[in-house]
Amino acid sequence: MTAVREPVRVQEVSTPEPGRHTRSARLRLGDRHPGLIPLLLAAPAGIGLLFFVVIPALLSLIASFFSVPLAGGPWSFVGFANFQRVLTDPAVLQALGNTVLYSALTIIPSLLIGLGLALLANRAGRARPFVRTALFLPMTANLVAMAVVFRWMFAAQGGFANELLGFFGIGAVNWLGNPHTSLLTVALVGVWRTASLTMMIFFAGLATIPVSIEEATRSEGIRGIVKLTRITLPIIKPTVVFATVIAILTSVQVFDTINVMTQGGPLGSSETVLTMVWKLGFSYYDLGAASALSLLLLIVLIGVGILQRRTLAGGER
Template identity: 75%
Template sequence: MHDEKLVIAVRLPAQPLRRSRTNLVPALFLLPAGIGIGTFVIVPAVLSLAASFFSVPLTGGAWTWVGLANYEHVLTDAAVLQAIGNTIVYSVITIVPSLGIGLCLALLANSVVRGRAFVRTALFLPMTANLVAMAVVFRWLFAFQGGFINQVLGFAGFGAVNWLGDTSTSLLTLAMVGVWRSASFSMMIFFAGLATVPGTIHEATRAEGIRGWTKLTRITLPIMKPTVVFATVVAVLGSIQVFDTVNVMTQGGPQGASETILTMTWKLGFGYFDLGAASALSFLLLVVLVGIGLIQRRVLAGGHK
């Protein structure tokens, strides 16, 4: 009896050490990601915030304190305000269609019986494509001279349209490309959300004769509320941060008609060499994105309650 107590007394101190080793393993796995996030996200964000209050010479040298002058500049500059307005219009044009098309494609992929794997793969392919490469392809498709779209219009008896070179059509053309891209990602999110609907729900609605639009709006979408909110937030964030397609297809032209917040930020910093104003604009964009994330969290928390 005394020997057993002695063995227990000897082994007990080893348990905290074993627990500490167990807790250390996840930290070691997270360490590379933490270093990457700290180096390429947190540190640049802090430097950008600091630079927004200074005049930063691109060639080096001391930073000059200017206070809120950079924020005043970006909030009163006509070109920046035009870029903000274009971003809002672009978002309005792309978000709702991409969500609607994505939901329809998810329902289609979920309902297909034969060739389901092929249909799912085909619908998801736009999301896997390199966006810069696809922007080059779309620039050729919408080219004024020799573009495929204008050639089709010519065969149909219509005149050529300067899709990317006209102030009235450039942003709309970019929005169509944005819908093509975003709808694929929305489809993937909705398709995953449809898998969370219990099979008993489908059986009950089938027994009650509830189908089609009524089932979708009264039963399926309410159950998928977290998925719908997440897909909406992702679509909003993607539309606000559009850069690649604009930079490749129009570079913000003509006359700033397709300029967005990120392309204007890039021009301020590396085109006009005004790093302070670029930092101020990027920090304002960061505040908006964080605000959208907080709204999403609050909506999801309310739905959970």
């Protein structure tokens, strides 16, 4: 009688999933050093910020007190001579005046148009997402490309603006070549751009108004300009201050549109601070004066930020 052999049982060996050990190692690393992974993720952006923002800013700060030879050689300390030359240069003073005038031509219209568009988008009902997206499109467009388009629109010959004036029997205007109209023309482009940004800021502020207040004003019959000035604007005061500061910063730092459309001309009539910084540094090769002027602009921008902070703090109290 032969014995029956039992079948040999083969023990199954489970194979680890691909990447399992890697994920486990990461988890163990995260458990041991919880602050290491965020630092590693932020390292590429931090390195780029260091080499392309922090170090150039420090070099510019130092160069504003030195005479920098472009051909090489040691820097020579000149103290505040660069600032003195900048503040007494007629071309720089004209650029400062143009920047103030450009800001005056763009800030208030941008705020008013942005607020009006935000109120319009807020009342659009079901079409609100479409209207909001359409009104925000100018901010998504490439500014250099749009400056080329606007340069064609305001061209002296064959431009859309002059063709439109000719349709009504009005003579052509040299929009960009006339010292009396060049700054106003680029300011119109600035309003078109900044109004879209302020619109989104105001729209976000209007969304914070409680529904109960809207219902109460509707039941009391409060509408129009009275509702806007007595209820809406006081509630969204921080939003108004923030939009104003953003409009100021955008206007003071205008560069792309002017550099493409007029290059600061004619006769410096559309020159601004940043275009003058560019010319001092890369056209006249006066890096010390360019650094001094950029430092003065930075001080002004810091002052605007401090003013915004104090205004908001005063409103909270």
